[in-house]
Amino acid sequence: MNDDRSHSSLLVPPSTQDWMQGVLSAKVVLVMYGDYQDTGSADAYKLIKRLQQDHSASLGEDYLCFVFRHFPQTQIHPHAQRAAEVAEAAAAQGQFWSMHDTLFIHQQKLENGYLVEYANDLGLDIPQFLKDLSKHVHIDRINEDIEGGIRSGVTTAPALFINNIRYAGRWRMTELMATIVAANHYFNQ
Numbered sequence: 001m002n003d004d005r006s007h008s009s010l011l012v013p014p015s016t017q018d019w020m021q022g023v024l025s026a027k028v029v030l031v032m033y034g035d036y037q038d039t040g041s042a043d044a045y046k047l048i049k050r051l052q053q054d055h056s057a058s059l060g061e062d063y064l065c066f067v068f069r070h071f072p073q074t075q076i077h078p079h080a081q082r083a084a085e086v087a088e089a090a091a092a093q094g095q096f097w098s099m100h101d102t103l104f105i106h107q108q109k110l111e112n113g114y115l116v117e118y119a120n121d122l123g124l125d126i127p128q129f130l131k132d133l134s135k136h137v138h139i140d141r142i143n144e145d146i147e148g149g150i151r152s153g154v155t156t157a158p159a160l161f162i163n164n165i166r167y168a169g170r171w172r173m174t175e176l177m178a179t180i181v182a183a184n185h186y187f188n189q
Helices: 039-059 080-091 096-105 112-121 126-134 139-151 173-187
Strands: 019-021 028-034 064-070 159-162
Touching (some): 019 096, 028 039, 028 173, 039 064, 039 096, 039 173, 064 080, 064 139, 080 096, 080 126, 080 139, 096 112, 112 126, 159 173
Parallel strands (some): 028 064
Antiparallel strands (some): 019 064, 028 159
16 A cells, blocks of 8 residues: 555654764654755755754754765666765765755756865865775665665655654744644643
8 A cells, every 4th residue: 555644654753873863852753765866855954953953952962963874866867865864974984064055056067067166165185085985885874764764655855854753834933833832742741
């Protein structure tokens, strides 16, 4: 049965292995499956980032945890897989979120020459970075994200889970915020 509603919960719970901003014990945990070449993923990430900035003061730091998982859609985005590997290669040098932001900002420019330029701008060790990419050192990590997403019913990016429940609303600030507030209310009962 290929009914999306039968897969409305996250089957791979967030862990310390994930890329996260915030703490896992937060009242609301957002898990996003994204593709660096996908405009929808970039828009969703911008929305989440704005939400974090706008509401961190009023909600408190332990309110929201954001987790990003890779879901490159290689059949429609030829540079998505490589971009995910670039993010992981940057992560190996402590620069995941900086590279993550750079890739979404410049998602129209994800060819190899640009990727090396971004790494250089972030001050990465370029020989190590290129070695990681040429040997596909981080491919298993990316594939684990993809497999976990598929197990949870993800077929396209972006996909968002709020406290392990698939978000089915529209990607608008008011709707997303209302869902987060409702998730927090539910959590506190």
